[in-house]
Amino acid sequence: MANIKSQKKRIKTNEKARLRNKVQKSATRTEIKKLDSIITEGNKVEAEKLLSVVYKKIDSSVSKGTMTKNKAARQKSRFTKKVNQM
Numbered sequence: 001m002a003n004i005k006s007q008k009k010r011i012k013t014n015e016k017a018r019l020r021n022k023v024q025k026s027a028t029r030t031e032i033k034k035l036d037s038i039i040t041e042g043n044k045v046e047a048e049k050l051l052s053v054v055y056k057k058i059d060s061s062v063s064k065g066t067m068t069k070n071k072a073a074r075q076k077s078r079f080t081k082k083v084n085q086m
């Protein structure tokens with residue numbers, strides 16, 4: 001445990017940020033898994049609806065700093081290809 005007052009404060013703020021990031025990442029992963037399962041089922045109408053939701057979640061993760069821009073672009077591109085190939 002830190003002895004310095006400012007470091008004690010940083011530990012608290014880092015923990016809050018870690019929990020916020022964890023929630024954001026988890027929500028994004030959940031939507032991605034839903035889309036992936038719908039794609040494997042072959043339901044194109046549902047996949048197209050969920051694709052926009054996944055786009056929003058991915059973009060939100062990028063804006064909050066829990067995902068890099070390149071990873072987001074790569075995932076969006078791959079999901080778009082998968083849905084279009086259905």
